Amino acid sequence: MMAAVMTERWDDTQPIYQQLRDHTVNRILAGELAEGEALPSVRQLAVELQINPITVSRAYQLLVDELLVEKRRGLGMFVMTGAREKLLNSEREQFLRHELPKTLERARQLGIDNAALLQHIKDSSE
Amino acid sequence: MMAAVMTERWDDTQPIYQQLRDHTVNRILAGELAEGEALPSVRQLAVELQINPITVSRAYQLLVDELLVEKRRGLGMFVMTGAREKLLNSEREQFLRHELPKTLERARQLGIDNAALLQHIKDSSE
Amino acid sequence: MMAAVMTERWDDTQPIYQQLRDHTVNRILAGELAEGEALPSVRQLAVELQINPITVSRAYQLLVDELLVEKRRGLGMFVMTGAREKLLNSEREQFLRHELPKTLERARQLGIDNAALLQHIKDSSE
Amino acid sequence: MMAAVMTERWDDTQPIYQQLRDHTVNRILAGELAEGEALPSVRQLAVELQINPITVSRAYQLLVDELLVEKRRGLGMFVMTGAREKLLNSEREQFLRHELPKTLERARQLGIDNAALLQHIKDSSE
DNA sequence: GTGGTCTAGACCACT
DNA sequence: GTGGTCTAGACCACA
Numbered sequence: 001m002m003a004a005v006m007t008e009r010w011d012d013t014q015p016i017y018q019q020l021r022d023h024t025v026n027r028i029l030a031g032e033l034a035e036g037e038a039l040p041s042v043r044q045l046a047v048e049l050q051i052n053p054i055t056v057s058r059a060y061q062l063l064v065d066e067l068l069v070e071k072r073r074g075l076g077m078f079v080m081t082g083a084r085e086k087l088l089n090s091e092r093e094q095f096l097r098h099e100l101p102k103t104l105e106r107a108r109q110l111g112i113d114n115a116a117l118l119q120h121i122k123d124s125s126e
Numbered sequence: 127m128m129a130a131v132m133t134e135r136w137d138d139t140q141p142i143y144q145q146l147r148d149h150t151v152n153r154i155l156a157g158e159l160a161e162g163e164a165l166p167s168v169r170q171l172a173v174e175l176q177i178n179p180i181t182v183s184r185a186y187q188l189l190v191d192e193l194l195v196e197k198r199r200g201l202g203m204f205v206m207t208g209a210r211e212k213l214l215n216s217e218r219e220q221f222l223r224h225e226l227p228k229t230l231e232r233a234r235q236l237g238i239d240n241a242a243l244l245q246h247i248k249d250s251s252e
Numbered sequence: 253m254m255a256a257v258m259t260e261r262w263d264d265t266q267p268i269y270q271q272l273r274d275h276t277v278n279r280i281l282a283g284e285l286a287e288g289e290a291l292p293s294v295r296q297l298a299v300e301l302q303i304n305p306i307t308v309s310r311a312y313q314l315l316v317d318e319l320l321v322e323k324r325r326g327l328g329m330f331v332m333t334g335a336r337e338k339l340l341n342s343e344r345e346q347f348l349r350h351e352l353p354k355t356l357e358r359a360r361q362l363g364i365d366n367a368a369l370l371q372h373i374k375d376s377s378e
Numbered sequence: 379m380m381a382a383v384m385t386e387r388w389d390d391t392q393p394i395y396q397q398l399r400d401h402t403v404n405r406i407l408a409g410e411l412a413e414g415e416a417l418p419s420v421r422q423l424a425v426e427l428q429i430n431p432i433t434v435s436r437a438y439q440l441l442v443d444e445l446l447v448e449k450r451r452g453l454g455m456f457v458m459t460g461a462r463e464k465l466l467n468s469e470r471e472q473f474l475r476h477e478l479p480k481t482l483e484r485a486r487q488l489g490i491d492n493a494a495l496l497q498h499i500k501d502s503s504e
Numbered sequence: 505g506t507g508g509t510c511t512a513g514a515c516c517a518c519t
Numbered sequence: 520g521t522g523g524t525c526t527a528g529a530c531c532a533c534a
Contacts (some may be wrong), residue, residue, distance in 0.1 A: 015524060029235060042507060052526050057507070073268065074506050074534030092236045096246065103229045104250050109155060110218045114251055118244065120222065124230045125240055141518060142451065178519050267533065281487060304534050344488045348498065355481045356502045361407060362470045366503055370496065372474065376482050377492055393509060420522060430511050435522070452519030452521050506534075512527095519521075 016051055020059035028068065028079060029087055039069060039077040142177055146185035154194065154205055155213055165195060165203040268303055272311035280320065280331055281339055291321065291329040394429055398437035406446065406457060407465055417447065417455040 011019055027033045039045075042060065046053040060077050063069035068083045107117055137145055153159045165171075168186065172179040186203055189195035194209045233243055263271055279285045291297075294312065298305040312329055315321035320335045359369055389397055405411045417423075420438065424431040438455050441447035446461045485495055 026235065041505085055525065071264070071507070073262075073264070076506055088236065092238065095232060095236055095238070099229060099232065100243075100246060101250060103225060104247060106221060106225065109152065110214065110221055112218065112221070114247060117226075117247060120226055121230060121240060121243060124227060136451075138449070138451070143518085181519060278487070307534060340488065344490065347484060347488055347490070351481060351484065352495075352498055353502060355477060356499060358473060358477065361404070362466065362473055364470065364473070366499060369478075369499060372478060373482060373492060373495060376479060419520085433510065449522070454521055509531080511529080514526080516524080
C-alpha cells in the first residue's frame with residue numbers, strides 16, 4: 001500500500017510531480033520497489049494519492065527520461081534493470097560533490113567548527 | 127563592487143529576489159556589509175545585476191521585514207545594528223535543526239556511513 | 253527461425269503489430285518468405301517474440317487486408333501468389349513519391365547540397 | 379504572424395506538442411527565429427493556433443530541455459545563442475548517419491539502383 | 505486493463 | 520505581461 005509510505009503530505013514549495021518522482025526514486029533506492037517490478041498504475045496511484053492522473057503521469061515520465069523506468073506498451077511501467085545501482089552511483093556522486101560540500105561551506109560560514117559538527121553527527125547516529 | 131561577487135548567474139529554481147536576499151544576508155554574515163553601512167541603491171544594483179528594480183525592491187523589503195535592514199527616507203537602506211549577531215543565531219539555529227539533519231539523513235539513505243562522512247569533513251577542512 | 257532475424261527489440265514509437273507487419277513485408281520482399289509458403293503460426297510466433305497472440309493476429313490481419321496473405325481455415329496463413337510483385341510495385345511507388353522527396357527536402361533544409369548527397373550515395377554503395 | 383507559417387494543419391499521427399516543437403526547430407534552422415529573439419508567448423500562440431496553452435507549453439519545454447531555448451522568468455522564452463549552429467550540427471549528423479542510410483537501404487531493398495536514384499535527385503533539384 | 509493526449513478553466517509566482 | 524501547475528473529464532491506441 002503506497003499511502004502508508006507517502007506519510008508526509010505535499011510540500012507546496014515543489015510541484016507534486018517532482019515530489020512524486022523523488023519519492024519513487026527513494027523507494028527504488030530503499031529497495032521497496034525492486035528492479036523489474038511494476039510501478040503502481042497511473043490511475044491507481046492517482047486515486048490513492050488523491051491527485052490527477054496527469055500529474056502522476058508527469059512524474060513517471062521523468063523517470064522514463066532518466067532511464068530508471070521503462071514503459072511496456074499496454075502493460076505499465078517497470079523499474080529497469082540496474083536502476084538501483086545507477087541511482088546509488090549518481091545520487092552518491094551528486095551528494096559528495098555538491099550537497100555535502102555546500103553544507104560544510106555553510107557550516108563554516110556560520111562559524112560552526114569541526115568539533116561541533118562532529119558532535120552533531122555522532123548525536124544523530126544514536 | 128557587487129558585480130564582482132555575484133559571479134554565479136541566476137539560479138532559476140528560486141525567485142531572483144530570494145536569491146538576492148540570501149546573497150545580501152551572506153554578505154552581512156561575512157562582514158562585507160558592516161552594520162550601519164548603506165546597501166547599494168535599488169536603482170544602481172538593478173543596473174549592475176541587469177534585473178528589474180522592482181525585483182531588487184522586493185529583496186530589500188524581505189530584509190526590512192526581517193528587521194535586518196532599515197529604510198531611512200531619502201537616504202537609502204542601512205544594515206541595522208545587531209544584524210550580524212541576529213543572523214548568526216537564527217541561521218545557525220536553522221542550519222542545525224533542519225539543514226544538517228536533512229543532509230545526514232540523506233547520507234544514511236545513500237549508504238554513506240559515519241566513517242566516510244567524517245573523512246570527507248576532514249578532507250574539506252584542509 | 254524468426255527470432256534470429258528479429259534482433260532489434262521493439263521500437264516503442266510504433267505499435268508492435270505495425271512493426272511486425274512491416275517486418276513480415278520485408279521478409280517477403282527479401283524472398284525469405286516465398287509465395288505460397290506458410291507464415292509461422294500466431295501462437296508460435298507469439299511465444300518466440302514474447303508478445304501477446306492478439307498482437308500477432310492484428311499484424312497478420314493487416315496483411316490479409318492488404319491481400320498479401322490468405323487465411324486457409326484449419327491450415328494457417330499463406331503468402332499469396334503475386335504478393336512479392338505487388339509489394340515491389342506499391343512500396344516502390346510509396347518510396348519514390350513520398351519517402352525519397354521528403355528525405356531530399358530534409359537534406360536541402362539542412363544545407364546539404366546535391367554534390368555532398370551524391371558522394372554519400374556513392375560511398376554507401378561500395 | 380505565425381499562422382502564415384503554420385500552413386500545414388495538424389498531422390494527427392503525432393502529438394501536437396511534438397509537431398510544434400519540430401516546427402519551431404525548423405524555424406530556427408531557417409533563420410526565421412533569430413538567436414536571442416523571443417518566441418511567441420505561450421498564450422498568444424495558443425490563441426493563434428487554436429490549441430490549449432498547456433500544449434504549447436509542452437512544446438516549449440522540450441526546447442528548453444534541449445538547451446535550444448531559455449526561459450527568462452516573467453519575460454518569456456528566447457532562442458539561445460548558438461542554437462542554430464547546434465541544430466545544424468546535430469540534425470545534419472542525425473540525417474547523415476541514420477536517416478539517409480536508412481533511405482538508401484530501403485531503395486536497395488526495393489531494387490532501385492543508383493542510376494534511378496541519381497535521376498530522381500536531379501529531377502528534384504530543378 | 506495500460507499509458508498518452510488534449511481541452512477548458514483556474515490559480516499561482518515572477519518581472 | 521510572462522510561464523508553471525493542477526484539476527476534471529474526455530477520447531484514443533495498445534496489449
